Each structure stands twice: as structure tokens, then as C-alpha cells.
Amino acid sequence: MTDSSPASSSTGDRVREVVRHELVRRDLTVVRVADLTAQIRRVTLAGDELGGFVSLGPEDHVKVFFPSEDGERVMRDYTPAVFREVGESGGPELDLDFVVHGDTGPATAWATAAEPGSTLSIGGPRGSRLAPRGYRRFVLLADASALPALSRWVEAVRFDAEVIAFVQSNDDRILDYPVPTGDRVAITRIATGEAAALTALAGLHLDADTYVWAAGEATALIPVRRRLRRELGLSRDRVKVDGYWKLGVGGLDHHAPLDPEDPED
Known part of the structure; x- marks a missing residue:
């Protein structure tokens, strides 16, 4: 469904329209890995569960579930880089880009070791702000x-x-x-x-x-x-x-106010 109310604007043509999506969790498989720069690794995911995936806004994010050393799954937010309804694998594909910086964090560890056949679960996006x-x-x-x-x-x-x-x-x-x-x-x-x-x-x-x-x-x-x-x-x-x-903080909540002295967003 679509919420056409303004994000915070009185100018009609400058409204940031919000589109809500059904929240779905998807279990996917890696089909390709490529290093785009010295820092950034692109992991391409595929699977029938990508059918119906929708991401319309530039700031959309999915929840990505990574394994951790204690056996629990760790969630991080990632922007869907590119979605193709039909990719080289013959079905829908989703590219996620990871900054690989050599630490032992769960996301970097997973992306560093990712190869075709590796698996990953994602959830969302819950909605898109155009x-x-x-x-x-x-x-x-x-x-x-x-x-x-x-x-x-x-x-x-x-x-x-x-x-x-x-x-x-x-x-x-x-x-x-x-x-x-x-x-x-x-x-x-x-x-x-x-x-x-x-x-x-x-x-x-x-x-x-x-x-x-x-x-x-x-x-x-x-x-x-x-x-x-x-x-x-x-x-x-x-x-x-x-x-x-945030430097020194794992799993920062980017929805939290950026500036503690001015929390209005």
C-alpha cells in the first residue's frame, strides 16, 4: 500500500512518498562474488524466494542475518545495491555490497569467506521512501x-x-x-x-x-x-x-537520532 503523506514538506511536488511492503524473510544462495574496489566486495544472491522482492527507494535496507561465534544470528542493515528480476543465474538476483576491512566482525567475516554455494538470510525491505x-x-x-x-x-x-x-x-x-x-x-x-x-x-x-x-x-x-x-x-x-x-560500535541503530544535542530528524 502507499502512504502519500509528506515526509515533512509543505510543497506538494517535493513530498517523499512512502510505499509499504509485506515483510518477508528469504533464504538465499550466493552465486557470484566480485571485488569492486580494494574495500568493497559484491556478493550476488539468488533463489526462488527472491520472487516478489521490491525495493523502490534509494535508502531502502534489508535485515541481513549473519552467524556469530556463539551460534546466535546477528542482524545488520544493508542497502540492496542492485536487484534483477532475471540475472545470469536465470532467475532473480540481488547484489549486496560489503566493506571488507579486515576485522573479525560477523558481516566482514562472512563476506570475506563467501563463495558460490554459501547461504544467507535476509528480511525486508519493510518499506521504501522514494x-x-x-x-x-x-x-x-x-x-x-x-x-x-x-x-x-x-x-x-x-x-x-x-x-x-x-x-x-x-x-x-x-x-x-x-x-x-x-x-x-x-x-x-x-x-x-x-x-x-x-x-x-x-x-x-x-x-x-x-x-x-x-x-x-x-x-x-x-x-x-x-x-x-x-x-x-x-x-x-x-x-x-x-x-x-559508528567507530567502536557494533550494529549501530541508524534509526536513532544522529546528534544527541539535536535529536529531531
């Missing part, structure tokens, strides 16, 4: 963890608006990650950390026709959100800043 329409420019900021969502943002808006995207990484090859292109799409790699992000944003004119989305390490994004919301005064319907992970 990209807003009516903006002439989108400014996107993401680190490696948020590249699937950035790619989906570009795909969703590139034919209707200018896209200025910044990818935060110290890896010179991070832009090997496949992101849709277009005449009005510009993607630039910048250094990690809040200083580089603030410098990039400072060079832009963020007028009323600009929507800003940023995602990545939560602590580094707090100053970014404060600059956008407090200092520049951008209204909440024009800004979405989301912490996808």
Missing part, C-alpha cells in the same frame, strides 16, 4: 559504507536534476565503484573526516532548489548536520543525514 521530486539539484555525500545508497540516489534523480556527489575515501580507486553517470552528474573523491566534508559543502550554493543527503560514519557527520541545519538554516525536509555506522 526520492523527492521538484528539486533542481541534489548534493550527495557518502563514505564507502553508503555507496550503494548513493548509487541508488543518482539513479533515481539523474534525469530530472543536477547531481553533485562526494565520496569520502582515502582509496584512490574508490571511484571504480559502479555509479550511474549522466550529463549532469559530477562525482568527486574527497578525504575522510568531517573537515573534508565541511570544506566540500562550503564551496556550494545550497539554495531552496537543493536537496542534501549524507551518510557514513555517525560521529563525523554530526558537524555536517549542524552546519546544514543550524548554521545554514536548511529545513528538515531538505536535509537527510544518516549515520550508517
Whole structure:
């Protein structure tokens, strides 16, 4: 079903429509593994249970269930990178992208060892929040963890608006990650950390026709959100800043308020 009420906007053509989906858990099998960059590994999943899978919004996420050392399953949220109703395997396929950083976390451990025949269970998405329409420019900021969502943002808006995207990484090859292109799409790699992000944003004119989305390490994004919301005064319907992970914290709840001093989202 569709909820067509605004996410928090009084401008009709800029409403972020919400589409609800039936919550389904799916048991899937790995059919391919590919290293897209030095950091990012794409795992392609297939199986009859992918029939009926729907993911419409750039920030959609599925719950992924990983085994842990104590035998319990650990849940993490991942953006569906690419879904194909018919893929090379002859049936539906879903690509999930993992940042492989050499630690012993359950997601990295599983993705590092994944090979054709490995199994994985996912749940959702529960719903999709579509990209807003009516903006002439989108400014996107993401680190490696948020590249699937950035790619989906570009795909969703590139034919209707200018896209200025910044990818935060110290890896010179991070832009090997496949992101849709277009005449009005510009993607630039910048250094990690809040200083580089603030410098990039400072060079832009963020007028009323600009929507800003940023995602990545939560602590580094707090100053970014404060600059956008407090200092520049951008209204909440024009800004979405989301912490996808937090240094030293396993399984961060990205639905929780990013800034403890300003919990309004």
C-alpha cells in the first residue's frame, strides 16, 4: 500500500512518498562474488524466494542475518545495491555490497569467506521512501559504507536534476565503484573526516532548489548536520543525514537520532 503523506514538506511536488511492503524473510544462495574496489566486495544472491522482492527507494535496507561465534544470528542493515528480476543465474538476483576491512566482525567475516554455494538470510525491505521530486539539484555525500545508497540516489534523480556527489575515501580507486553517470552528474573523491566534508559543502550554493543527503560514519557527520541545519538554516525536509555506522560500535541503530544535542530528524 502507499502512504502519500509528506515526509515533512509543505510543497506538494517535493513530498517523499512512502510505499509499504509485506515483510518477508528469504533464504538465499550466493552465486557470484566480485571485488569492486580494494574495500568493497559484491556478493550476488539468488533463489526462488527472491520472487516478489521490491525495493523502490534509494535508502531502502534489508535485515541481513549473519552467524556469530556463539551460534546466535546477528542482524545488520544493508542497502540492496542492485536487484534483477532475471540475472545470469536465470532467475532473480540481488547484489549486496560489503566493506571488507579486515576485522573479525560477523558481516566482514562472512563476506570475506563467501563463495558460490554459501547461504544467507535476509528480511525486508519493510518499506521504501522514494526520492523527492521538484528539486533542481541534489548534493550527495557518502563514505564507502553508503555507496550503494548513493548509487541508488543518482539513479533515481539523474534525469530530472543536477547531481553533485562526494565520496569520502582515502582509496584512490574508490571511484571504480559502479555509479550511474549522466550529463549532469559530477562525482568527486574527497578525504575522510568531517573537515573534508565541511570544506566540500562550503564551496556550494545550497539554495531552496537543493536537496542534501549524507551518510557514513555517525560521529563525523554530526558537524555536517549542524552546519546544514543550524548554521545554514536548511529545513528538515531538505536535509537527510544518516549515520550508517559508528567507530567502536557494533550494529549501530541508524534509526536513532544522529546528534544527541539535536535529536529531531
